[in-house]
Amino acid sequence: GENVEQHPSTLSVQEGDSAVIKCTYSDSASNYFPWYKQELGKGPQLIIDIRSNVGEKKDQRIAVTLNKTAKHFSLHITETQPEDSAVYFCAASRGNYGNNRLAFGKGNQVVVIP
């Protein structure tokens, strides 16, 4: 089955700097890669996603890049702000696409230092 690895587990950045989180996946059949942000005391919320027919996608200060050959995808946050402090989860689609299942990474704690 699909295995998603997420690195680093914790990342501290100065406000205004960029943050990058990388995930690797094992199933070459995966074709959907979402990123979720979880703020303290809340459920995860989708912030950006990418499908396998696209190499990069950007939405304001966040972007995701996908390298299908190497089977890894990364989240890029530019000009970080204190409100970017959260746990970020990457995920990859798995198995039968009719069931909408995802395999999640273990999460990455991002701390933005003012």
Added chain:
Amino acid sequence: EAQVTQNPRYLITVTGKKLTVTCSQNMNHEYMSWYRQDPGLGLRQIYYSMNVEVTDKGDVPEGYKVSRKEKRNFPLILESPSPNQTSLYFCASSAKLAGEHNEQFFGPGTRLTVL
């Protein structure tokens, strides 16, 4: 407001006492799932449902039951809770897109402690 609701938000119980965590969504979504979140283990799927009366096991189904009698509701049942089921539980729902995955909307979570 489009949302997924869970109740209760916090629960402390004792080993063996049956409990149900409710989940409801108002977005007319076909798909619903239950996850548990544990430190260092991320989100693991317990059960999922593709539509009314259609449910299937996820990665960690042991000790849990679900039902999907109505489209909007997907309760999680612990018939005989044990301390290793102490965790943070999330319900999620998503719409069905033909042949494609789609955004999952998560509830606020239920913090369960089994003594």
